[in-house]
Amino acid sequence: MSRQSVPDNIAVKVLAANRHTCCICRESGKHVQLHHIDGNPSNNVPQNLAVVCLDHHSRVTGDEGLGRRFTPQEVREYKLEWERICAQPSVAADDDEEEDDEADEPLVSVHQSRLIWAKDEYAYTFDMEAQQELVCSISADDYVDISICTARDYRKWLDGEELMQYEGEEDVRECELPTFVAPRDGKYVVAIMNDNDEGVDVTVDLSMWAPSEDEEEND
Numbered sequence: 001m002s003r004q005s006v007p008d009n010i011a012v013k014v015l016a017a018n019r020h021t022c023c024i025c026r027e028s029g030k031h032v033q034l035h036h037i038d039g040n041p042s043n044n045v046p047q048n049l050a051v052v053c054l055d056h057h058s059r060v061t062g063d064e065g066l067g068r069r070f071t072p073q074e075v076r077e078y079k080l081e082w083e084r085i086c087a088q089p090s091v092a093a094d095d096d097e098e099e100d101d102e103a104d105e106p107l108v109s110v111h112q113s114r115l116i117w118a119k120d121e122y123a124y125t126f127d128m129e130a131q132q133e134l135v136c137s138i139s140a141d142d143y144v145d146i147s148i149c150t151a152r153d154y155r156k157w158l159d160g161e162e163l164m165q166y167e168g169e170e171d172v173r174e175c176e177l178p179t180f181v182a183p184r185d186g187k188y189v190v191a192i193m194n195d196n197d198e199g200v201d202v203t204v205d206l207s208m209w210a211p212s213e214d215e216e217e218n219d
């Protein structure tokens with residue numbers, strides 16, 4: 001995996017800037033890799049790293065053999081365009097004229113079912129401002145662990161360090177975590193870990209909300 005050759009702080013930055021999602025197909029929930037756009041594996045500047053799913057990785061590297069591969073320029077375009085979209089505040093699909101009751105709608109919501117492979121994990125990244133809230137529930141067809149932590153601590157955990165988490169449950173099949181309130185601006189992840197010897201189907205319901213009214217003006 002290219003994960004090892006890219007310094008952690010850069011990997012976190014690039015993955016978060018792309019919502020851990022392939023910049024070409026933009027399908028959330030797929031496994032992704034960091035691709036060196038110019039083909040030079042030691043050029044680890046963020047501008048040279050594109051987040052691509054495994055399908056698209058074989059198409060950008062040409063390993064697949066068939067069909068025309070993506071050129072570095074194309075990949076760069078996809079990356080820039082996707083990062084531009086990711087940087088914008090997420091809007092619910094129907095952003096018509098509903099400005100008055102915005103408090104009833106989450107800022108971001110994710111409802112998704114996915115397979116997490118044996119001994120693997122998956123993380124959903126949220127770019128949160130201080131006091132924004134994250135509501136998170138999952139159901140799974142076998143026991144998994146779930147954690148809310150910073151993107152940085154998640155990377156450290158991937159590297160073998162103890163996980164510093166804000167909220168978490170171990171060995172659950174149905175779980176609703178206590179509402180997480182971001183202590184400061186930053187990237188946070190909801191990570192689901194499958195320690196089983198087989199893949200587990202997990203359905204997540206994640207939503208990010210504006211700060212609760214009464215906590216808004218604290219500092």
Ligand SMILES: [Zn+2]
Binds near residue numbers: 022026052053
């Ligand atoms: Zn893709």
